[in-house]
């Protein structure tokens with residue numbers, strides 16, 4: 106557990122970076138510090154590994170007041186990942202990852218073996234090991250940064266805007282990877298971002314910081330979205346919070362309907378579709394490939410598979426209402442495709458059923474009706 110007890114940081118020029126911060130970070134939790142630029146997120150994080158010392162108050166890590174622990178000793182148990190990875194350009198990837206272990210006195214050979222394991226854990230191709238950082242993409246460099254922080258197996262991981270310099274697709278991958286890693290490793294993670302969507306996706310707990318380094322709300326991601334503590338938080342989570350809150354609502358009650366399918370093999374000899382009908386084309390493993398209607402079917406002879414309309418986003422059995430609704434909205438047939446964990450077709454969901462499930466859940470959470478219900482429905486439909 107990491108505890109901030111009435112912690113204030115006043116810089117020599119008088120700027121108050123963090124103002125009277127008290128919060129507890131549970132062991133094994135994923136806590137995200139979020140807020141606009143200059144509100145004290147990074148300063149708060151850097152006080153945990155003593156890159157910055159507080160002016161007032163006490164921070165404890167694992168029950169120890171860290172002002173009594175030498176920074177070098179403290180940092181052995183705290184991994185640190187920063188934006189742009191901060192890799193050493195003249196060292197190979199594997200040696201970058203092995204850095205902390207070597208500093209700890211592990212032999213170079215052993216450190217490299219552990220570094221390769223850490224690379225595998227974060228999904229890096231081991232052929233990258235002998236490359237230099239400049240020979241990697243931005244996303245790969247970030248993975249190296251995470252591998253380096255994890256290599257020495259520290260119980261605590263600090264991550265300061267680690268994914269903010271990569272494009273949205275790579276960012277999505279890295280976020281997914283982080284959630285997978287956390288489910289396997291159960292580290293105590295403190296993650297700084299100014300992106301509320303990233304905070305909500307990753308955090309078990311979200312700490313919203315405001316102007317002058319004042320903590321505005323510390324809560325679950327769902328509570329920050331659905332019960333913002335004050336106008337500052339309401340403004341930060343934004344207009345789309347009703348839509349975002351669908352991410353926390355299960356769609357397992359939404360019925361999955363059967364859908365007409367056509368096999369990809371022999372597409373050209375399929376019976377003609379009725380004028381307004383859509384059929385889902387599946388491969389030999391029943392994995393959906395695309396949608397077909399009569400107009401597109403007429404083009405199959407000429408274009409083959411390229412005549413199919415894209416599937417839209419796919420929904421899965423453990424889906425949320427947001428995922429279900431997105432599948433419906435992004436599908437040309439207005440029915441969202443549901444697949445199992447292997448990608449095989451389970452059926453389709455329909456918009457009316459998604460909205461009915463939303464209404465039913467609104468009825469069962471009367472306290473939250475204003476936000477979860479009306480706002481969500483309006484946002485979803487607008």
Ligand SMILES: Nc1ncnc2c1ncn2[C@@H]1O[C@H](COP(=O)(O)OP(=O)(O)OP(=O)(O)O)[C@@H](O)[C@H]1O
Nearest residue numbers: 116120121122141142143144145146147148149299
């Ligand atoms: N060394 C310093 N000297 C003076 N003021 C500082 C110093 N470091 C940070 N600050 C100020 O403290 C406040 C908090 O800064 P901090 O970097 O913690 O904010 P942040 O929320 O992480 O912002 P960003 O998202 O832009 O990184 C800001 O007003 C900043 O200008």
